[in-house]
Amino acid sequence: MKTIALILCLAVAPAFAGPLQMDPHMPGMQQNARPTEAQAIGVIKAIDLKQGTITLQHQAIPAIGWPAMTMPFHATPEVLKQAKVGEKVQFTLRPDGMNSVVTALKSTQS
Ligand SMILES: [Cu+2]
Structure with a gap:
């Protein structure tokens, strides 16, 4: 199931790519059609310290x-x-398909 979700993410990303967000402070961004950072809302479903991963039930980005x-x-x-399991969070993501990294998060009031 995880694999299917990831493949879906990668498959639909180009088709739904949003407007280009330029940031003069990040030169790399201007070479790519996609932003190097994105904000999203989600609920933490699992934390795996060994793998260095958190599983997030995230809203559309x-x-x-x-x-x-x-x-x-x-x-x-x-x-x-x-991170705490069950917490609703606003998080910052460095999108890179299966290598996407959550770089910041803060708890939100539901
Ligand atoms: Cu996803």
Whole structure:
């Protein structure tokens, strides 16, 4: 099921790619049609400290053309430390298909 979700993410991303978001502070962004960072809302379903991943049931992320789904993300050590299963969070994502990384998150009030 995880694999299917990831493949779906990769498959639909180009078709739904949102408007280009230019950021003059990040030169790399101008070479790519997609933003190097995206914001999303989700619920933490699982944390795997060994793998360095958190599983998020995330809402659609129009900026990078992702539909809502539940999938594992790589996460920075800071994010892993902060994460709590069951928490609703707003998170920052560095989108890179299956290598996408959650770089920040903060708890939100539902
Ligand atoms: Cu996804």
